[in-house]
Amino acid sequence: MKIFMRKLLIALALVAAISPARAQVFTNLHSFTTGGGPNYTNFDGAIPNAGLVLSGNTLFGAAESGGASNCGTIFRLNTDGSGFTNLYSFTNGTDGKNPYATLLLSGNTLYGTTYNGGTSTNGTIFRINTNGTGFTSLYSFTRMINTTNSDGANPYAALIVTNGILYGTTVYGGRYGSGTVYAIGTNGLNFTNLHSFEALINYTNSEGGHPYGALVLAGSNVLYGTAYGGGIGCGTFFRIGVTGGATFTNLHTFVSGYDGNGPFGGLILVSNTIYGTTYSGGYGNRGLVYSTDTNATTINPVYYFSGYDGSYPECTLALAGNKFYGTTSAGGPADNGTVFVVNTDGTGFESLHAFSAHDPVSFTNRDGFLPYSGVVIASNVVYGTTWAGGYHDEGVVYGILVEPILTIARLGTNVVLTWPASFPGYNLEATTNLAPPINWSGVAGQYFVTNTIFPAKQKFYRLSNP
Numbered sequence: 334m335k336i337f338m339r340k341l342l343i344a345l346a347l348v349a350a351i352s353p354a355r356a357q358v359f360t361n362l363h364s365f366t367t368g369g370g371p372n373y374t375n376f377d378g379a380i381p382n383a384g385l386v387l388s389g390n391t392l393f394g395a396a397e398s399g400g401a402s403n404c405g406t407i408f409r410l411n412t413d414g415s416g417f418t419n420l421y422s423f424t425n426g427t428d429g430k431n432p433y434a435t436l437l438l439s440g441n442t443l444y445g446t447t448y449n450g451g452t453s454t455n456g457t458i459f460r461i462n463t464n465g466t467g468f469t470s471l472y473s474f475t476r477m478i479n480t481t482n483s484d485g486a487n488p489y490a491a492l493i494v495t496n497g498i499l500y501g502t503t504v505y506g507g508r509y510g511s512g513t514v515y516a517i518g519t520n521g522l523n524f525t526n527l528h529s530f531e532a533l534i535n536y537t538n539s540e541g542g543h544p545y546g547a548l549v550l551a552g553s554n555v556l557y558g559t560a561y562g563g564g565i566g567c568g569t570f571f572r573i574g575v576t577g578g579a580t581f582t583n584l585h586t587f588v589s590g591y592d593g594n595g596p597f598g599g600l601i602l603v604s605n606t607i608y609g610t611t612y613s614g615g616y617g618n619r620g621l622v623y624s625t626d627t628n629a630t631t632i633n634p635v636y637y638f639s640g641y642d643g644s645y646p647e648c649t650l651a652l653a654g655n656k657f658y659g660t661t662s663a664g665g666p667a668d669n670g671t672v673f674v675v676n677t678d679g680t681g682f683e684s685l686h687a688f689s690a691h692d693p694v695s696f697t698n699r700d701g702f703l704p705y706s707g708v709v710i711a712s713n714v715v716y717g718t719t720w721a722g723g724y725h726d727e728g729v730v731y732g733i734l735v736e737p738i739l740t741i742a743r744l745g746t747n748v749v750l751t752w753p754a755s756f757p758g759y760n761l762e763a764t765t766n767l768a769p770p771i772n773w774s775g776v777a778g779q780y781f782v783t784n785t786i787f788p789a790k791q792k793f794y795r796l797s798n799p
Contacts, residue, residue: 357685358734361700362392362414362716364723368399375399377419378406379727381718384435384491384648384706386443387412392709392716393420393443393463394730395432404430404450407443407461410730412714420465425450427470429457435491435547435649435706437499438463444499444519446488453477455486455506458499458517471521474506482506484526485513490599491547491649494519500527500556500575502544511542511563514556514573527556527579533563540583541569547599547649549607551627557607559596567594567614570629584629589614592632593621598707599649601657603677608635608657610646619644619664622657622675635679640664642684643671648707656681658715660704667691669702669722672715672733685715686733691722698722701729713756739796743786750782750794759796767793 368375378396385394390412400406400422410417423430429447437444444460451457451473458472475482485503492501499517507513507529514528531538541560548558554576560569564586574580587593593611600609608624615621615637622635638644643661650657658674665671665687672686688702701719708717715733723729737756742749750761761782762773773795776782786792 358736359686359700360414360732360734361723361729362412362732363410363417363730364701364725365396365399365727365729367725367727368403373399373403374401375727376401377417378408378422380720381728381730382433382705382720383445384718385709385716385730386436386438387709387711387716388438388463391463392730393436393438394718395434395436395445396728397431397433397448399727405432405447407432407436407445407465409463412711412716412732414730414732418465420463421461421468423447423450427452427457427473428468429459429470429473433489437492437494439494439519442519444492444494446490446492446501448487448489455482456488456503458488458492458501458521460519469521471519472517472524474503477506477510480505480510481508483508484524485515485529489545493548493550495550495553498575500548500550502546502548502558504543504545511538512544512560514544514548514558514579516575525579527575528573528581530560530563536562536566538563540564540581541571541586545597546609549600549602551602555627557600557602557627559600559609561595561597561612568596568611570596570609570625570632572627572629585625585632587611587614587632589618591615591634593623593634594618597647598659601650601652603652608650608677610648610650610659612645612647620646620661622646622650622659622679624677635677636675636682638664641666642682643673644668647705651708651710652677653710658685658708658710660707660717662703662705667702669698670704670719672704672708672717674735685735688719688722691726696721696726697724699724701731736798737796739794741794744783746785747783748786750776750784752780752796754780759798761794762797763792763794765792773797 379399383395404423407421430450453476455474486506509532511530542563567587570585594614595612597612619638644664648659667690669688691698701722703720737752761776
């Protein structure tokens with residue numbers, strides 16, 4: 334890929350210095366279509382609450398509604414936006430309805446959950462092959478009596494898998510109606526309720542309730558997760574062993590101040606440090622990125638959102654190198670959400686994209702808005718979904734090309750060319766003429782290159798990423 338060519342005219346008396354930055358090119362890869370007829374059905378789905386998973390050049394995702402029965406779909410498309418395929422349309426039967434969670438890809442199999450539907454309308458766990466065959470409903474959550482049941486209800490978070498066992502959470506149900514942590518074999522057998530969260534009294538309890546975010550596994554037998562509510566009403570950070578009796582420990586109770594309020598997204602484990610987001614709280618009460626160790630000794634704020642840079646993150650962070658990528662569900666200039674990147678130590682925050690204003694009547698725009706889910710990254714492209722907006726106000730699948738900008742500055746009789754070291758693999762090339770055939774030649778040096786500008790001669794530079 335050949336990108337970002339800057340022309341240097343040696344006759345100029347001064348070349349202005351520009352801080353090294355990154356260029357972003359946003360692409361609407363797919364706008365979900367408007368449903369037709371009285372049942373609001375369509376061919377592709379609508380309102381993708383879930384994020385994406387990536388396999389090679391193929392993206393897989395789920396839309397919470399639309400499809401043949403207006404109960405949601407599982408879809409795939411190529412990373413260039415071509416080849417959109419509806420792999421499965423939910424029917425609100427034993428297969429479920431409304432897949433809110435990001436899919437789990439394991440080999441050639443996709444695992445997921447539906448928030449509603451199934452034999453008791455409380456949601457399901459399913460699997461399907463990546464080619465759209467072999468859909469199997471693995472489990473239907475049972476009927477609730479007075480908001481309680483034995484296994485949980487309404488699974489929202491993405492599943493995780495290890496050693497043939499799927500782990501997940503439900504927002505409601507369980508013995509006290511506050512949600513559960515569960516395990517089930519990938520074959521649909523041996524469902525186990527690992528923990529039922531305590532009943533809430535005035536939205537408070539000792540251990541948390543209503544877990545929305547995905548779990549993370551440390552080693553082979555310890556799960557970490559968050560509950561959106563409970564504690565003193567601001568949510569909790571917990572640990573649960575999966576062997577020897579599934580011991581539950583509330584490691585931290587959020588207090589809505591420096592450590593945040595309402596941990597909605599899932600967790601990510603890096604070495605012995607766990608990172609997450611809270612929906613609100615922090616100094617601006619607009620949410621934050623935080624880190625902690627596996628004992629939750631201290632909740633360390635990594636970045637506080639203030640509004641213009643984003644507000645109310647609901648995402649699970651994605652790690653690439655030493656950078657986290659994520660989304661905020663609101664904030665930015667149009668208050669329609671943002672895509673951001675920040676170093677793991679909290680430095681280097683950048684807003685990669687702020688979603689545009691929408692038409693006040695049709696709620697349509699070109700790029701979508703309300704990005705509830707997180708993102709995936711591959712080859713300097715960030716992929717994600719928006720819950721609303723696009724050309725039909727049914728949501729969007731998008732890609733953001735994130736590339737280095739070549740900076741050129743005059744320094745005496747030399748010209749200094751720089752680009753960020755966070756982009757390995759780019760090489761500097763130069764030519765004296767842009768008339769075909771163009772002959773580019775490599776310039777020795779990496780990230781910081783100094784070249785003489787005498788004798789005076791026009792020269793063009795570019796970064797090349799073979």
